[in-house]
Amino acid sequence: MALLEVKNLKTYFHTRAGSVKAVDNVSFKLGKGEVLGLAGESGCGKTTTCLSIMQMIDFPGEIMEGQIIYENAFEVITENPSKSFRDRIFNRNVENKKRTKNLLEFSEAEMRSIRGNHISMVFQGAMNALNPVHRVGNQIQEVLNIHEPELEKDEAWDKVIDILETVGIDSVRARDYPHQLSGGMKQRALIAMALVNNPDIVIADEPVTALDVIVQAQVLKATKELQRKFDLSMIMITHDLSVIAEVCETLAIMYAGKLVEYGDLRTLFKEPFHPYTQALINAFPSIAGPKKDLYDIGGFPPDLRNPPSGCRFHPRCSKAMPICSKKEPSNTPIKNGYVACWLYEEEEKRK
Amino acid sequence: MTSSEISDYSSIRLMRMAGFSFLGLAIIFVVLEIIVVFFGELSYLSIITSLLLSLSVVILVLSLRKVALQTPSIRRNVIIASSWLIGYIFLTIISETFFVFLILQVAAFVIGLISMLVRIISFTQLNNTFKRLSKIGYNLDSQIFLLYGWFAVLSTVALIVSVYTLNLTVIIAVVITTVVGEISLLFAVGYKLIQNSNAIKDIFEGVQKRFLDDRPELEDHENIVVEAVNLEKLFPVISGFFESIFSIERIKNTGRATAKYFSSIFSKERTKTIKELTREYFGKVFEEREKLFVHAVDDVSFRIHKRETFGLVGESGCGKSTTGLLLLYLLESTGGKIFFKGLDSSELSVRELKEVRRYIQIIFQNPYESLSPRFSILDIIAEPLRLLNIETDEAKIEEKVKEELESVGLIPAEDFIDRFPHELSGGQRQRVGVARAFILDPEFIVADEPVSMLDVSIRVGVLKIMRQLTLDRGTAFLFITHDLALARVMCDRIAVMYLGRIVEQGPTEELIQKPIHPYAKALIAGVPKPDPDAKRTEELPIIGEVPSGIDVPAGCRFNPRCPFAIDKCKIYDPKLEEVEENHLVACLRYKEINDM
Ligand SMILES: Nc1ncnc2c1ncn2[C@@H]1O[C@H](COP(=O)(O)OP(=O)(O)OP(=O)(O)O)[C@@H](O)[C@H]1O
Ligand SMILES: Nc1ncnc2c1ncn2[C@@H]1O[C@H](COP(=O)(O)OP(=O)(O)OP(=O)(O)O)[C@@H](O)[C@H]1O
Numbered sequence: 001m002a003l004l005e006v007k008n009l010k011t012y013f014h015t016r017a018g019s020v021k022a023v024d025n026v027s028f029k030l031g032k033g034e035v036l037g038l039a040g041e042s043g044c045g046k047t048t049t050c051l052s053i054m055q056m057i058d059f060p061g062e063i064m065e066g067q068i069i070y071e072n073a074f075e076v077i078t079e080n081p082s083k084s085f086r087d088r089i090f091n092r093n094v095e096n097k098k099r100t101k102n103l104l105e106f107s108e109a110e111m112r113s114i115r116g117n118h119i120s121m122v123f124q125g126a127m128n129a130l131n132p133v134h135r136v137g138n139q140i141q142e143v144l145n146i147h148e149p150e151l152e153k154d155e156a157w158d159k160v161i162d163i164l165e166t167v168g169i170d171s172v173r174a175r176d177y178p179h180q181l182s183g184g185m186k187q188r189a190l191i192a193m194a195l196v197n198n199p200d201i202v203i204a205d206e207p208v209t210a211l212d213v214i215v216q217a218q219v220l221k222a223t224k225e226l227q228r229k230f231d232l233s234m235i236m237i238t239h240d241l242s243v244i245a246e247v248c249e250t251l252a253i254m255y256a257g258k259l260v261e262y263g264d265l266r267t268l269f270k271e272p273f274h275p276y277t278q279a280l281i282n283a284f285p286s287i288a289g290p291k292k293d294l295y296d297i298g299g300f301p302p303d304l305r306n307p308p309s310g311c312r313f314h315p316r317c318s319k320a321m322p323i324c325s326k327k328e329p330s331n332t333p334i335k336n337g338y339v340a341c342w343l344y345e346e347e348e349k350r351k
Numbered sequence: 352m353t354s355s356e357i358s359d360y361s362s363i364r365l366m367r368m369a370g371f372s373f374l375g376l377a378i379i380f381v382v383l384e385i386i387v388v389f390f391g392e393l394s395y396l397s398i399i400t401s402l403l404l405s406l407s408v409v410i411l412v413l414s415l416r417k418v419a420l421q422t423p424s425i426r427r428n429v430i431i432a433s434s435w436l437i438g439y440i441f442l443t444i445i446s447e448t449f450f451v452f453l454i455l456q457v458a459a460f461v462i463g464l465i466s467m468l469v470r471i472i473s474f475t476q477l478n479n480t481f482k483r484l485s486k487i488g489y490n491l492d493s494q495i496f497l498l499y500g501w502f503a504v505l506s507t508v509a510l511i512v513s514v515y516t517l518n519l520t521v522i523i524a525v526v527i528t529t530v531v532g533e534i535s536l537l538f539a540v541g542y543k544l545i546q547n548s549n550a551i552k553d554i555f556e557g558v559q560k561r562f563l564d565d566r567p568e569l570e571d572h573e574n575i576v577v578e579a580v581n582l583e584k585l586f587p588v589i590s591g592f593f594e595s596i597f598s599i600e601r602i603k604n605t606g607r608a609t610a611k612y613f614s615s616i617f618s619k620e621r622t623k624t625i626k627e628l629t630r631e632y633f634g635k636v637f638e639e640r641e642k643l644f645v646h647a648v649d650d651v652s653f654r655i656h657k658r659e660t661f662g663l664v665g666e667s668g669c670g671k672s673t674t675g676l677l678l679l680y681l682l683e684s685t686g687g688k689i690f691f692k693g694l695d696s697s698e699l700s701v702r703e704l705k706e707v708r709r710y711i712q713i714i715f716q717n718p719y720e721s722l723s724p725r726f727s728i729l730d731i732i733a734e735p736l737r738l739l740n741i742e743t744d745e746a747k748i749e750e751k752v753k754e755e756l757e758s759v760g761l762i763p764a765e766d767f768i769d770r771f772p773h774e775l776s777g778g779q780r781q782r783v784g785v786a787r788a789f790i791l792d793p794e795f796i797v798a799d800e801p802v803s804m805l806d807v808s809i810r811v812g813v814l815k816i817m818r819q820l821t822l823d824r825g826t827a828f829l830f831i832t833h834d835l836a837l838a839r840v841m842c843d844r845i846a847v848m849y850l851g852r853i854v855e856q857g858p859t860e861e862l863i864q865k866p867i868h869p870y871a872k873a874l875i876a877g878v879p880k881p882d883p884d885a886k887r888t889e890e891l892p893i894i895g896e897v898p899s900g901i902d903v904p905a906g907c908r909f910n911p912r913c914p915f916a917i918d919k920c921k922i923y924d925p926k927l928e929e930v931e932e933n934h935l936v937a938c939l940r941y942k943e944i945n946d947m
């Protein structure tokens with residue numbers, strides 16, 4: 001049973017020049033203890049997908065359609081029936097009368113107790129957004145207090161120290177200010193902050209992108225250990241396939257707002273189905289094995305306001321067929337996932 | 352034996368001397384105490400001990416001269432500690448002189464107390480010095496100094512309090528405890544120092560050093576486009592106000608400024624009012640702070656040949672960009688030389704330098720910032736041509752720009768020349784950057800992380816174009832990156848930098864398949880591999896983070912993080928050594944580590 005299931009999610013940004021279809025019909029599942037890697041080039045909608053799960057899409061963005069089914073959703077409803085001011089004014093379905101597990105139908109108050117407690121997120125570039133005038137430990141304690149206001153100060157601090165040590169920061173550094181910490185340590189502190197409320201699911205958006213290789217390896221190692229220790233489910237967003245290869249079990253490739261391929265990491269790395277995944281993997285220079293020549297995908301990513309018709313990858317695809325530019329391919333099931341490409345849909349039909 | 356070794360030995364001797372002088376101090380103390388007990392002559396005792404104490408510290412400081420004092424923050428600490436120590440002597444002398452006069456005895460007491468406080472500050476600073484020393488790889492116990500400093504203060508307070516109790520037993524008890532405590536602590540300090548110096552000496556004697564002083568001349572001398580020789584760049588860092596109050600630099604500057612102030616006030620042809628001069632003077636005195644230095648690039652040498660791409664890799668802050676800027680003559684080096692086609696840049700006139708610059712171009716990291724948003728693509732690429740008056744005929748310029756655009760894959764060129772940067776994607780912009788760098792047919796190009804802002808899927812295109820153009824036109828290329836996998840596809844030779852030094856340099860494949868230096872090994876092991884079966888080593892070989900370029904570790908710079916570090920690594924700074932043809936490594940133990 002999947003812990004989290006995203007079904008046909010659509011999130012658009014309504015700009016003056018037209019709607020940016022940042023997430024268009026994206027579906028995937030996340031099991032308990034599973035680590036999902038979400039990869040794709042810049043601007044393909046990775047961050048937007050995850051912000052939609054957290055329901056933190058701001059104007060001009062809007063979640064148009066879809067379902068986000070969270071298995072433990074009922075815990076929140078019984079746990080936290082308090083109404084927020086906004087809920088009362090707009091008389092939103094405060095008690096979740098329908099008793100659905102779809103987070104998109106949850107009230108703002110319910111979502112607030114989901115965020116952090118059940119699903120927490122390490123935001124992209126948050127390393128530089130730590131408050132410079134507060135000690136790192138206090139910032140984590142603050143997060144803790146939001147969700148457990150009844151906790152004693154000393155107890156809370158103990159918990160902060162605890163979590164910092166788990167991510168590999170010495171307890172004495174808890175009283176440091178962010179500028180006293182190195183990039184790797186800041187990133188660890190952020191992971192600690194995301195973990196402090198014992199969430200089920202952690203979404204990490206580009207957690208190691210700005211770090212040096214060695215520090216990167218250190219942080220990833222700590223993350224992987226934590227994930228195993230707490231049996232966390234994680235979504236790891238990155239444009240770096242090697243990072244995903246290292247920590248994830250499932251791979252989801254996004255291109256121009258669409259999930260083009262989704263499935264078991266090992267299978268896909270060995271034998272990618274979608275031409276874009278193939279190209280992406282080939283475009284990665286590697287330090288292991290014999291030296292191979294670089295493979296150039298060619299072309300440029302499309303503008304999401306007017307994405308190409310049919311398959312969005314067709315202007316750059318080396319295997320494009322006439323049908324590709326006319327009709328959008330649907331999802332063809334593969335092992336543990338699907339691929340959206342005409343090459344396989346045809347095959348399927350012929351069978 | 353080289354000269355540096357001799358001075359290392361002398362520092363060991365000095366450290367041992369300091370230890371003995373502390374021991375001697377303890378013995379003198381015993382004698383003096385006896386004199387006091389029998390003759391009741393108190394006032395000279397303190398003066399003599401304070402002078403002796405300072406002398407011991409001076410010797411200790413001298414012993415640190417060779418290695419430790421080259422580290423700016425340690426030097427600063429020692430200077431501060433010594434300044435306070437001088438204050439301590441001074442105050443002791445005053446207080447003891449006052450003691451002779453009955454009326455001034457209260458003042459003497461107070462001053463005596465203050466002198467003790469000053470002493471503890473001084474010893475705290477010494478303690479800090481030792482802490483820093485241990486940070487850069489020295490294993491010296493420092494707590495003993497702190498203990499000693501505090502003990503001195505507490506014992507003085509106890510003495511004064513006990514005197515007021517007017518109880519002879521108490522006084523005697525306190526005096527005895529104080530004296531015994533002080534003497535044993537002095538012994539401890541002395542003993543520790545001697546022990547340390549012995550340990551260091553043992554290391555020295557076990558060392559067999561084979562350094563290469565002169566690297567052999569390469570045969571293809573003609574082909575060398577750029578050569579860096581012992582390049583050095585130090586960046587001053589401004590230190591805190593209080594920390595610099597006692598610095599020698601500061602005293603010098605203040606003296607200089609004062610002299611200038613008075614001479615300009617009294618000079619006949621004065622152009623400024625006294626008020627202005629005073630303001631200027633105080634501005635100078637208060638703003639001139641002691642300077643610490645970041646060793647951004649320290650003794651870096653390499654050669655780049657025609658048609659060759661040379662890669663500089665390393666962690667953030669190791670000095671890659673600084674090296675690039677030095678080679679572009681955009682930064683002035685603080686040491687070393689740069690030869691461009693055999694011309695020594697330091698000997699060129701400004702005009703000649705300008706001429707040389709024409710043949711050296713740069714490709715920037717950030718394609719979003721490096722292109723002026725109000726220029727059209729045509730103007731951006733043609734800018735160098737026009738600026739240097741190389742071509743004046745507009746039709747020809749356009750022709751050339753189009754050619755260049757096509758060579759970087761922006762086809763058809765007519766579509767692009769009239770666009771503005773914001774109408775291009777990141778990859779297209781970076782191609783424009785490449786076209787601009789190549790339009791003057793330069794001999795040498797520096798590219799500092801040229802694709803790190805670009806997406807993986809468009810990186811390859813830009814890289815391929817750069818590689819093609821360097822090969823086609825025979826350009827020498829310096830490729831700066833922190834991504835070893837990228838360096839592998841781009842470079843013919845790679846140099847790995849760590850804390851301002853090159854630690855390993857060699858042909859790309861050789862270096863990547865078979866790194867020799869422990870840091871290069873760790874860096875290569877740390878590179879993520881896009882392959883789920885080739886997990887990065889579960890146990891990372893190196894721990895911790897790069898030290899700051901201010902506190903450069905003594906000995907081998909990598910020693911605090913190196914898994915193979917032994918004691919001699921904390922003392923000797925390994926030089927680059929040719930271990931195989933064209934393969935240079937700076938490590939004392941490379942043979943043992945690699946079974947060579
Ligand atoms: N507030 C907004 N207003 C308009 N468009 C937006 C907004 N936020 C994001 N977008 C657009 O949505 C698309 C997806 O953005 P998103 O941040 O999800 O990409 P991403 O995959 O996370 O990229 P990156 O790797 O650069 O972080 C982009 O084309 C972006 O321009
Ligand atoms: N203008 C400056 N003033 C003071 N220090 C500087 C200056 N420029 C660079 N430094 C310091 O010099 C050292 C080397 O910097 P440099 O930019 O060359 O590193 P780098 O190897 O290019 O790092 P990165 O990979 O992060 O670009 C760093 O410690 C840096 O803080």
Ligand code: SF4
Nearest residue numbers: 311314317324341342
């Ligand atoms: S659907 Fe057609 S264009 Fe799209 S990826 Fe498959 S083959 Fe290429």
Ligand code: SF4
Nearest residue numbers: 907910913920938939
């Ligand atoms: S010299 Fe010593 S510390 Fe430096 S890299 Fe070699 S073994 Fe390590």
Ligand SMILES: [Mg+2]
Nearest residue numbers: 046047124205
């Ligand atoms: Mg993002």
Ligand SMILES: [Mg+2]
Nearest residue numbers: 671672673799
């Ligand atoms: Mg740099």
